[in-house]
Amino acid sequence: QTLLLGQTFVADGNPFLEPWQEVIHINSAGALLIEDGMIRAVGNRNDLLCDHPQAQVQDYGTHLICPGFVDAHVHYPQTAIIASWGKQLIDWLNSYTFPEEMRLANPDYARQIAARYLDLALDHGTTTMCSYTTIHAHSVDAFFDAAATRGLRSVAGKTCMDRNAPDGLRDTAQSAYDDSKALLTRWHGQGRATYAITPRFSPTSTPDQLSALGALWAEHPDCPMQTHLSEQPDEIAWVRDLFSNARDYLDTYEMHGLLGPRAILGHAIHLEPREIDRITESGAALIHCPTSNTFIGSGLMDVAGLAARQIPLGLATDTGGGSSFSMLRTMAAAYEIAQLRGTALHPAQLIWLATAGSARSLHLHEKIGRLAPGYEADLTILDLASTPAIAQRAGQARSVWEVLFPTLMMGDDRAIADVWIAGHRHAASSG
Ligand code: GUN
Ligand code: ZN
Numbered sequence: 001q002t003l004l005l006g007q008t009f010v011a012d013g014n015p016f017l018e019p020w021q022e023v024i025h026i027n028s029a030g031a032l033l034i035e036d037g038m039i040r041a042v043g044n045r046n047d048l049l050c051d052h053p054q055a056q057v058q059d060y061g062t063h064l065i066c067p068g069f070v071d072a073h074v075h076y077p078q079t080a081i082i083a084s085w086g087k088q089l090i091d092w093l094n095s096y097t098f099p100e101e102m103r104l105a106n107p108d109y110a111r112q113i114a115a116r117y118l119d120l121a122l123d124h125g126t127t128t129m130c131s132y133t134t135i136h137a138h139s140v141d142a143f144f145d146a147a148a149t150r151g152l153r154s155v156a157g158k159t160c161m162d163r164n165a166p167d168g169l170r171d172t173a174q175s176a177y178d179d180s181k182a183l184l185t186r187w188h189g190q191g192r193a194t195y196a197i198t199p200r201f202s203p204t205s206t207p208d209q210l211s212a213l214g215a216l217w218a219e220h221p222d223c224p225m226q227t228h229l230s231e232q233p234d235e236i237a238w239v240r241d242l243f244s245n246a247r248d249y250l251d252t253y254e255m256h257g258l259l260g261p262r263a264i265l266g267h268a269i270h271l272e273p274r275e276i277d278r279i280t281e282s283g284a285a286l287i288h289c290p291t292s293n294t295f296i297g298s299g300l301m302d303v304a305g306l307a308a309r310q311i312p313l314g315l316a317t318d319t320g321g322g323s324s325f326s327m328l329r330t331m332a333a334a335y336e337i338a339q340l341r342g343t344a345l346h347p348a349q350l351i352w353l354a355t356a357g358s359a360r361s362l363h364l365h366e367k368i369g370r371l372a373p374g375y376e377a378d379l380t381i382l383d384l385a386s387t388p389a390i391a392q393r394a395g396q397a398r399s400v401w402e403v404l405f406p407t408l409m410m411g412d413d414r415a416i417a418d419v420w421i422a423g424h425r426h427a428a429s430s431g
Contacts, residue, residue: 002423003052004032005045006060006381007400009067010371011356015349016307024348026400032065034377037423042371058425060381063417064404066351067369068127068378069327070358071316073226073266073287075132076117076143076156077101077110078320088297089232092321098166101134101159105168110134110142117319118146122426124326125380125416130155130226130264130316130362132198135171137179141186144193151421153378155224155362157198158183162209173208177216184216188223192422194362196264201228202239202252214257224262224363227253229286230275231267231298250275259284262363266318267292268306269299276309285312285361288353290333292318303334303353304343314361315353327354328411335409347405379420382407386415 008030013023031048033041033055041048049057077100084096104110121129133139133156140158147154160176161169171179180197188195197220199205199213217225230236230249243252250271253259261283268279268286279286288301307313316322317330324330331350338345359369368376384407385391393406407415419426 001040001052001055002034003048003055003057004034004060004065004379005049005057006030006063006065008032008042008065008371009351009355010042011352014357015346015352016304016313017310020346020348024352026064026404028400030065032371032379034420034423037377039371039373039375039377041373060417062384064382064384065371066380066382067355067371067375068380068419068421069125069354070314070362070364070369071121071126071129071327072264072314072358072361073289073316074117074121074129074319075321076114076129076319077104077132077134077139079113079117079120080320082320082325083323084320089235090238092296097320098169102166102168104134104136104139107138107142110136110139111146114142114146118150118152120325122150122419123416124328124413125382125419126325126327127378127380127419127421128153128155128359128362128364128368130196132159132200132226133157134159135161135169137183140183144187144190147193148191150426151192151424153192153364153368153376155194155196155364157196157226160199160209160213161204163206164204173206173212176209177212180213180216184220184223188220194364195223197223197225199227199258201235202249203235203242207243207256210253210256210258217260218257221260221262224264225258225260226264226266227258229253229265229268230270231293232296233270236270248272248275250278254278264314264361266316267298267301269293269301276306280309280311283312285314287314287316287361288334289316289318289322290337291324291330292322293337294333295323296321300337300340302341303338303345304341312357312361313353314358316358326412328408328415330354332409347401347408350408377420377423379418380416381418381420382411383415383417386411390415
């Protein structure tokens with residue numbers, strides 16, 4: 001048994017649907033009992049110290065113990081091309097992304113990048129990630145093997161594309177179905193792995209491929225299905241040309257059996273009213289990728305409006321379209337985008353999005369994303385005074401939220417004091 005002492009971030013509900021003051025609490029004298037990789041008790045420091053005198057104690061002082069961050073949309077193969085200059089979505093894919101994804105045809109390179117990505121993510125406090133891969137089946141094995149080595153709960157699937165991608169980076173409708181099925185059988189539910197059926201987006205899949213993946217999903221409805229939706233106006237116009245019989249972008253998925261409660265739709269910025277209604281009815285989750293949406297010039301997602309419709313929302317870096325591996329930086333960008341739309345997201349809402357919200361969007365909300373008994377002990381410990389700039393602002397604070405907010409706005413990997421994975425303290429990589 002291990003007893004962690006510190007400030008604790010405790011969420012008992014959705015702070016977008018209920019007043020955050022009622023459902024989110026920071027316990028400044030909090031404690032967490034961990035045993036066999038699980039959280040056994042959450043409470044007050046003195047109570048848990050008294051109840052568990054034999055437990056090994058780790059005292060984090062005024063650091064904030066949070067659920068591990070959950071990054072609900074990343075492309076691990078794009079790790080090495082993060083921060084590539086000067087392009088918007090389609091040109092960015094053709095100039096930077098596809099050439100790099102081609103390099104993962106080499107299984108050794110795929111393994112190297114998977115390890116590099118996961119170590120960077122962990123250093124930034126991310127303990128679960130939902131990743132795209134490349135069209136190569138071994139890129140999925142590389143990712144899940146590397147995640148298993150580190151003990152991580154993770155989600156990924158083979159990225160399927162059978163058109164509008166260069167030679168060497170296309171599969172077919174049949175091979176996408178066959179390879180995805182074989183990978184799903186190998187990985188889904190193995191240890192902490194979840195397999196996600198992954199058509200990249202409508203422009204790079206023929207209707208045949210979308211149908212084949214829709215059929216696979218119907219055979220395995222407990223798997224999530226991830227794809228992209230309505231990220232940029234040029235992309236949406238292209239989809240309209242490619243699918244002249246579809247009512248809108250969402251319909252290109254819906255008509256092929258690719259809309260349902262376990263759908264995970266990235267970006268979803270420029271939505272039609274019909275699309276919002278159908279997403280709401282279907283139970284699909286939308287993933288906010290704020291640093292990507294500004295970096296690639298995509299637009300300002302209506303987070304508050306969509307959350308109010310009770311649509312499950314997650315938060316994500318979208319590495320490497322996003323410009324950071326850090327979920328702290330991502331929370332800052334989410335705050336800034338909401339400000340541009342006239343809403344101030346509260347720090348309680350931002351951390352909730354990066355933990356319980358993302359976990360819910362991946363249907364992992366009964367396992368991770370909360371500090372509560374019965375949850376897996378994936379934790380991120382935040383130093384709320386990690387740099388002189390943050391410390392001097394936090395020192396002026398009049399409330400615990402005012403202490404925390406500068407870390408959300410200005411923090412990076414230096415704010416990650418520790419990470420725990422399934423009850424084990426993770427030794428930070430030296431790189
Ligand atoms: N749409 C289709 N593929 C991608 C991708 O790799 N990144 C982003 N940001 N959008 C996409
Ligand atoms: Zn993406």
